Every structure is written in C-alpha cells, then in structure tokens.
Amino acid sequence: MKALNHAxxxxxxxxxxxxxLLILTVLAVSSMRGVVLExxxxxxxxxxxxxxxxxxxxxxxxxxxxxxxAYLRDKLEPRESNCQKENKLQPNGxxxxxxxxxxxxxxxxxxxxxPLLFLKNSSADNKTxxxxxxxxxxxxxxxxxxxxxxPGENESDESNVTSSDRNAYWNTHLIAMNEDxxxxxxxxxxxxxxxxxxxxxxxxxxxxxxxVQSTTANIYLGxxx
Numbered sequence: 001m002k003a004l005n006h007a008x009x010x011x012x013x014x015x016x017x018x019x020x021l022l023i024l025t026v027l028a029v030s031s032m033r034g035v036v037l038e039x040x041x042x043x044x045x046x047x048x049x050x051x052x053x054x055x056x057x058x059x060x061x062x063x064x065x066x067x068x069x070a071y072l073r074d075k076l077e078p079r080e081s082n083c084q085k086e087n088k089l090q091p092n093g094x095x096x097x098x099x100x101x102x103x104x105x106x107x108x109x110x111x112x113x114x115p116l117l118f119l120k121n122s123s124a125d126n127k128t129x130x131x132x133x134x135x136x137x138x139x140x141x142x143x144x145x146x147x148x149x150x151p152g153e154n155e156s157d158e159s160n161v162t163s164s165d166r167n168a169y170w171n172t173h174l175i176a177m178n179e180d181x182x183x184x185x186x187x188x189x190x191x192x193x194x195x196x197x198x199x200x201x202x203x204x205x206x207x208x209x210x211x212v213q214s215t216t217a218n219i220y221l222g223x224x225x
Contacts, residue, residue: 051209052206054167056204056212058169065095068095069220076198082098083140087144100171111173111201127142129167130208131143143170144171167207168204174200175200195221196220
C-alpha cells in the first residue's frame with residue numbers, strides 16, 4: 001500500500017474556503033446593490049406621487065376660482081391685486097382668480113408648454129413657488145400658494161387650512177382676452193360686457209419641480225345678469 005503524502009495536501013481546505021467566501025461575498029454585494037436600487041426606485045415613485053398629488057390639489061383650487069358669477073370682471077381682466085397671498089380661497093364660491101397677463105402669442109405658447117421654465121426666465125420679481133413663500137402678503141406673485149379653504153369668520157385663523165406633503169402653487173391665464181381672439185364671442189363688445197364663453201389655462205405645480213395643467217371653459221351671462 002502506498003502511503004499518502006500529507007505535505008502536498010496542506011492548505012487545500014483553506015484555499016477552497018477562501019474561494020467559497022469570495023463567491024458568497026460577490027453574491028451578497030450584488031444582492032445588496034439590487035436592494036438599494038429597488039429602494040431608490042420605490043422612493044422616487046413615492047416622491048413623484050407626492051408631487052403629483054400636491055400639484056393636482058393646487059390645480060383644483062385654480063379651477064374652483066372660476067365657479068360662480070361673483071367677481072366676474074376679475075375673471076376677465078388680469079389684476080395684480082388678485083395675485084397676492086392675501087387672496088385666499090373662500091368656500092362660498094365668491095373667489096377671484098390670479099390671472100397672469102401674457103399678451104404676446106409666442107410668450108403664451110411658451111407659457112402653456114412649460115409654465116415653470118417660462119416664469120423662471122421672466123422678469124417678474126417673484127417667479128417661483130419659493131419666491132412666493134418668501135414674498136410679502138401684498139406683493140405680486142406669479143404662483144399662488146395652495147392652502148385650501150379658510151373659514152370666512154376669522155381669516156387670520158389658519159388652523160383649518162389644507163396642507164400637502166409638498167408646497168403647491170397655482171396660476172391661471174385667460175386664453176382669449178378680446179373680441180378678435182375669441183370665435184365664441186362674435187358680437188362686438190361682448191367681452192367688455194362679460195358675455196360669452198371664455199377659455200382658461202390653469203396650472204398647478206409642486207415644489208418648483210412638478211407641474212400639471214388643465215383647460216376650462218366658462219360661460220358668463222354678463223356683468224348685468
């Protein structure tokens with residue numbers, strides 16, 4: 001019988017163990033990378049959902065501002081006094097929208113396609129949501145903060161103000177501002193009298209990152225009705 005040579009087998013077990021440990025380490029690192037990637041994807045989806053929800057909440061407020069016959073002239077003519085933080089939403093429907101005065105056709109197109117970028121590049125003093133937060137209550141702002149309804153009896157008490165996970169804002173624009181631009185107001189002077197169908201672009205955004213948009217059509221019977 002041939003004797004075994006123990007000297008040639010020394011260290012073989014250690015080598016195999018090291019190789020197995022290396023393989024397990026590579027598998028563990030790969031698994032951890034996959035978990036981290038999935039966590040980031042899930043976090044990004046959750047953040048996108050928060051931004052979407054906040055922006056749409058602000059969008060609903062902008063649309064609600066046009067309901068009812070109250071303040072009809074304010075719904076047809078841009079006024080800087082309506083684009084102030086003091087202009088809070090009232091639950092009784094007597095609200096004034098923040099209409100932005102954009103007259104040039106090219107500017108209107110840029111505003112509709114990308115309202116966030118358009119206003120950031122504008123000459124306005126307060127051109128972002130962050131600017132609106134820092135602005136005084138009576139300063140002109142291009143993005144109205146979304147705060148929901150405030151009790152009419154005591155407007156200084158904001159305990160019932162609606163809030164969202166992300167700061168949200170809105171603004172609006174009247175698409176047709178005179179008779180020549182609106183085929184649904186054919187009679188001369190119809191706009192001056194507040195009669196006809198008017199189309200509005202309503203923008204909502206959250207944290208100056210995510211924007212949503214809608215269009216609304218409103219029929220008004222005139223200032224004397």
